[in-house]
Amino acid sequence: MKIAIIGTGNLGSSIAKGLIKNKSFSALYLSDKNTSAVNQFVDEPYVKITNSNATAVENSDVVIFALQPRHIEGVLKEVEPLITDDHVVMSVAAGFEISRIEGIIGSDKQIIRVMPNTAISIGKSMTCLSANDSGEHKLGMAKDIFNQLGTTMVIPEEQIQAATVICASGIAFWMRLVRATTQGAIQLGFEAEEAHELALQTCYGAASLLKESGRHPEAEIDRVTTPSGCTIEGLNEMEHQGLSSSLIKGINASFEKINQIKNS
């Protein structure tokens, strides 16, 4: 499989890193105006780094557009004459709907919207996928690619905005919680590095326990909260201060913003 990534910034370079780690391509073209984020891969076998989006498209089967919403339209117009019926066009651009891509390259082209997060660089992304009618039969192939880089879920396109908030932005929300826990641990007397390790491994343990046990978070919480103990004291204070409510409000604010991006 010959893959091109156009736009190798934060997310494009993360996807490249994950793909290179897995060696899951016969050629990987990485195209950007400024390739500094991927120059580290210059000696990797079958990886070609270029400033030419056209070269990347012409030499690939799958083209992943990892551009900011304000740039994707111009680049799609630039390479549109080179996109054939055999290409699978993937876009990770937040808020940029399949109908807008179809409006530029045609609804007969195979198009898949892909919404990963930056953990794709280490093979731990939650990646949501949606296709247009022409691209529907390529969803299996897309799942094969992205299952090597984490977990995938095929969803209707109407839900991609929500998935962007929960999974793509969501990784930042979780990191902020880790950071806040670290700050609390420092206040309780740990050195910063120790505090970070304590917070991180505890967060990792919580996610792993839920994933492996399949149990509801509240069932696991019940196993931690000793009656009249310190855990329920802390949890109740957090809820009095609006922990769950503030997370849900943040998720809704993020969703409102992405809908503004969609309509701009």
Ligand SMILES: NC(=O)C1=CN([C@@H]2O[C@H](COP(=O)(O)OP(=O)(O)OC[C@H]3O[C@@H](n4cnc5c(N)ncnc54)[C@H](OP(=O)(O)O)[C@@H]3O)[C@@H](O)[C@H]2O)C=CC1
């Ligand atoms: N970052 C994330 O975690 C996630 C991002 N997304 C979406 O992915 C997209 C990319 O985001 P992100 O990686 O953070 O953005 P970045 O700005 O980091 O990356 C975009 C890259 O595209 C380059 N670029 C701009 N114009 C062109 C062009 N004409 N030809 C080739 N390359 C060009 C930019 O160069 P320059 O900087 O010089 O303009 C930059 O290196 C966005 O649409 C975002 O919504 C989706 C999920 C998660």
Ligand SMILES: O=C(O)[C@@H]1CCC=N1
């Ligand atoms: O913040 C953003 O708009 C992009 C989309 C999701 C993650 N980063």
